[in-house]
Amino acid sequence: MQSVRRVAVIGGNRIPFARSNSRYAHASNADMLGAALDGLVARFGLAGQRVGEVVAGAVLKHSRDFNLTREVVLGSRLDPHTPAYDIQQACGTGLEAAILVANKIALGQIEVGIAGGVDTTSDAPLAVNEDMRRTLIQLNSARTLGARLKVAAKLRPLQPFKPEIPRNAEPRTGLSMGDHAAVTALRWNVDRAAQDELALRSHQRLAAAYDKGFFDDLMTPYLGLTRDQNLRPDTSPEKLGSLKPVFGTKGPDAERATMTAGNSSPLTDGASTVLLASEEWAREHSLPVLAWFSWSETAAVDFVHGDEGLLMAPAYAVPRMLARAGLKLQDFDFYEIHEAFASQVLATLAAWESPEFCAERLGLDAPLGSIDRGKLNVNGSSLAAGHPFAATGGRIVATLAKLLDAKGSGRGLISICAAGGQGVTAILER
Numbered sequence: 273m274q275s276v277r278r279v280a281v282i283g284g285n286r287i288p289f290a291r292s293n294s295r296y297a298h299a300s301n302a303d304m305l306g307a308a309l310d311g312l313v314a315r316f317g318l319a320g321q322r323v324g325e326v327v328a329g330a331v332l333k334h335s336r337d338f339n340l341t342r343e344v345v346l347g348s349r350l351d352p353h354t355p356a357y358d359i360q361q362a363c364g365t366g367l368e369a370a371i372l373v374a375n376k377i378a379l380g381q382i383e384v385g386i387a388g389g390v391d392t393t394s395d396a397p398l399a400v401n402e403d404m405r406r407t408l409i410q411l412n413s414a415r416t417l418g419a420r421l422k423v424a425a426k427l428r429p430l431q432p433f434k435p436e437i438p439r440n441a442e443p444r445t446g447l448s449m450g451d452h453a454a455v456t457a458l459r460w461n462v463d464r465a466a467q468d469e470l471a472l473r474s475h476q477r478l479a480a481a482y483d484k485g486f487f488d489d490l491m492t493p494y495l496g497l498t499r500d501q502n503l504r505p506d507t508s509p510e511k512l513g514s515l516k517p518v519f520g521t522k523g524p525d526a527e528r529a530t531m532t533a534g535n536s537s538p539l540t541d542g543a544s545t546v547l548l549a550s551e552e553w554a555r556e557h558s559l560p561v562l563a564w565f566s567w568s569e570t571a572a573v574d575f576v577h578g579d580e581g582l583l584m585a586p587a588y589a590v591p592r593m594l595a596r597a598g599l600k601l602q603d604f605d606f607y608e609i610h611e612a613f614a615s616q617v618l619a620t621l622a623a624w625e626s627p628e629f630c631a632e633r634l635g636l637d638a639p640l641g642s643i644d645r646g647k648l649n650v651n652g653s654s655l656a657a658g659h660p661f662a663a664t665g666g667r668i669v670a671t672l673a674k675l676l677d678a679k680g681s682g683r684g685l686i687s688i689c690a691a692g693g694q695g696v697t698a699i700l701e702r
């Protein structure tokens with residue numbers, strides 16, 4: 273096997289993210305991923321080229337989209353001989369796709385690849401209920417009129433019309449992501465003011481990045497949007513402070529609920545793509561390297577039987593990755609911690625500062641310590657940009673790579689929590 277090679281992040285392209293049921297209400301996952309990919313192909317002159325692999329995914333997708341990514345590639349200007357496939361690791365999908373592509377490049381299996389992700393909650397796959405589904409399948413395979421009538425007789429009036437609507441909830445607990453995060457917020461004493469402050473900063477920083485033109489070469493306008501629709505440059509501590517809690521509002525701790533629509537990421541539609549390549553490929557194509565994709569780690573927590581917290585897996589993944597890379601938590605110029613909820617970011621930082629957590633859960637002699645908050649999500653994150661689940665990883669990789677390129681040297685940490693108690697993390701270097 274070939275020895276490990278350096279993996280270059282060449283650039284990214286996404287479409288502006290839209291609020292659910294708004295500007296992209298009539299766009300499908302294929303439309304949006306196609307738009308993000310078309311922009312990437314145009315930006316890097318990839319039309320007609322056979323790329324080693326395209327890996328992407330969607331958390332919510334229709335059954336017709338069994339290999340959404342391949343369909344999107346076939347509809348793109350890439351050479352149709354480009355292999356492509358879907359993966360799914362909830363909100364970690366986009367970053368995990370980048371890790372898969374990076375690993376193949378590192379091992380010399382491919383020279384260049386594209387990672388991506390897309391999601392829409394506006395076009396969520398509604399299914400008919402279980403009884404109706406089975407009956408329809410039987411009806412379709414019944415061979416004679418008599419057999420069909422027999423199956424059709426099983427249909428009860430109105431019953432067929434009760435759909436199964438996908439819920440943003442954990443199958444094993446029935447709790448939403450937000451309600452899980454609310455339990456963790458209490459466990460780590462994350463207060464409301466700190467969450468609102470993080471949210472405010474996210475909006476201010478994203479707005480400033482747009483004003484500076486930071487996203488000009490990372491984004492393609494789509495369906496009339498040129499900026500993320502959720503961005504509220506005019507939000508204020510007063511407005512954020514006036515919003516009512518929406519998660520953790522039931523049960524004995526309802527009075528202590530702190531999570532609102534302002535300090536939670538919104539339901540969002542959007543897509544992103546990232547171009548990764550070997551150093552040689554970048555040189556041959558005269559494309560500059562923004563950053564190197566150097567380390568990654570995933571972790572999972574037992575949120576069903578244990579008290580680790582559904583969205584706390586990055587708190588475990590990052591220290592493992594640091595140990596392998598021989599780095600300290602403070603050895604970074606940028607920290608990109610996905611803002612699923614402000615409370616999730618703050619609980620993760622509190623865990624790394626906690627001597628008890630670091631000793632008992634991570635087996636460390638000393639806590640990881642605190643980070644320079646000025647280096648955290650410097651161009652905003654999901655609270656302001658929105659969070660189309662599988663597209664968030666690509667947004668973050670491209671953003672961080674460009675930040676490192678602009679700085680000229682340094683290191684950035686990516687941390688993404690995901691449903692199912694998983695966390696996907698990575699390090700980019702320049």
Ligand SMILES: CC(=O)SCCNC(=O)CCNC(=O)[C@H](O)C(C)(C)COP(=O)(O)OP(=O)(O)OC[C@H]1O[C@@H](n2cnc3c(N)ncnc32)[C@H](O)[C@@H]1OP(=O)(O)O
Nearest residue numbers: 363449450507511518533534536537538539612689690691
């Ligand atoms: C691993 C992971 O990433 S887990 C995360 C997965 N994602 C999720 O779970 C999504 C969580 N989010 C949600 O479910 C929804 O967005 C909710 C429940 C938080 C909010 O939904 P909605 O109530 O539809 O949100 P909406 O956008 O209407 O906001 C509610 C109100 O807050 C206001 N608001 C929201 N954000 C802000 C802000 N930053 N500043 C000022 N006002 C705001 C809105 O204007 C609206 O006010 P109005 O009622 O006067 O019109």
